[in-house]
Amino acid sequence: MSENTSDAIYNIIKERRSIRSFKDQEVPENMVKKILEAGWMAPSAGNRQPVEFIIIKDKATKQKLSAQRFVDEAPLLIAVVVNLDRTKTRYGERGERMYIYHDSGAAIQNMLLMSKSLGLGSCWIGAFNDERVSRFLELPEHVLPMALITIGYPNEDPDLPRKIPIDKITHEEKYEEQKIKDYLMSLVD
Numbered sequence: 001m002s003e004n005t006s007d008a009i010y011n012i013i014k015e016r017r018s019i020r021s022f023k024d025q026e027v028p029e030n031m032v033k034k035i036l037e038a039g040w041m042a043p044s045a046g047n048r049q050p051v052e053f054i055i056i057k058d059k060a061t062k063q064k065l066s067a068q069r070f071v072d073e074a075p076l077l078i079a080v081v082v083n084l085d086r087t088k089t090r091y092g093e094r095g096e097r098m099y100i101y102h103d104s105g106a107a108i109q110n111m112l113l114m115s116k117s118l119g120l121g122s123c124w125i126g127a128f129n130d131e132r133v134s135r136f137l138e139l140p141e142h143v144l145p146m147a148l149i150t151i152g153y154p155n156e157d158p159d160l161p162r163k164i165p166i167d168k169i170t171h172e173e174k175y176e177e178q179k180i181k182d183y184l185m186s187l188v189d
């Protein structure tokens with residue numbers, strides 16, 4: 001991989017922000033396809049591929065799925081769901097407790113980064129009522145809603161939110177609890 005590609009990926013990762021305000025402009029179909037492909041190409045435990053996507057453009061449906069106002073302003077909403085059967089048949093309890101979150105998280109992040117690379121903004125939405133989303137999207141019992149992703153042309157350019165410095169969350173050889181404790185204490189002083 002060339003240095004230019006690596007720099008481009010690094011910049012996309014660094015510059016991606018959660019976007020909660022969108023222009024009133026459709027996302028072109030070729031971009032929707034690329035975003036879905038980015039999710040589809042993500043790794044999954046044992047290649048069981050439990051992650052599926054639901055494209056939602058209807059404003060009334062968007063309003064029903066989330067109380068967060070910017071959700072229905074986004075021209076495109078993608079619900080990321082997992083089909084539990086595909087992971088549970090191989091991995092049982094560990095699949096249900098852990099791998100479905102890993103698999104869907106990998107897919108979601110790929111989609112956020114692809115959106116950013118296309119000049120679009122996106123936001124990962126985890127705060128929703130599972131029962132309500134399942135009902136309105138007609139999910140069968142073995143299919144769980146994992147996230148909603150709002151996507152559209154950005155109408156804001158947020159700053160980097162406050163981050164814990166990288167050296168405070170990076171440990172060497174073992175977990176160095178005091179390091180992170182000291183840092184958090186320094187914030188309250």
Ligand SMILES: Cc1cc2nc3c(=O)[nH]c(=O)nc-3n(C[C@H](O)[C@H](O)[C@H](O)COP(=O)(O)O)c2cc1C
Nearest residue numbers: 016017018019020068123124125126127128158161
């Ligand atoms: C699992 C998860 C759930 C999230 N849920 C919401 C949400 O419901 N509403 C929202 O506005 N942002 C949500 N976010 C976005 C975070 O607030 C955001 O990533 C964080 O503040 C850091 O900002 P950044 O994405 O610009 O780096 C969620 C992010 C993650 C990873």
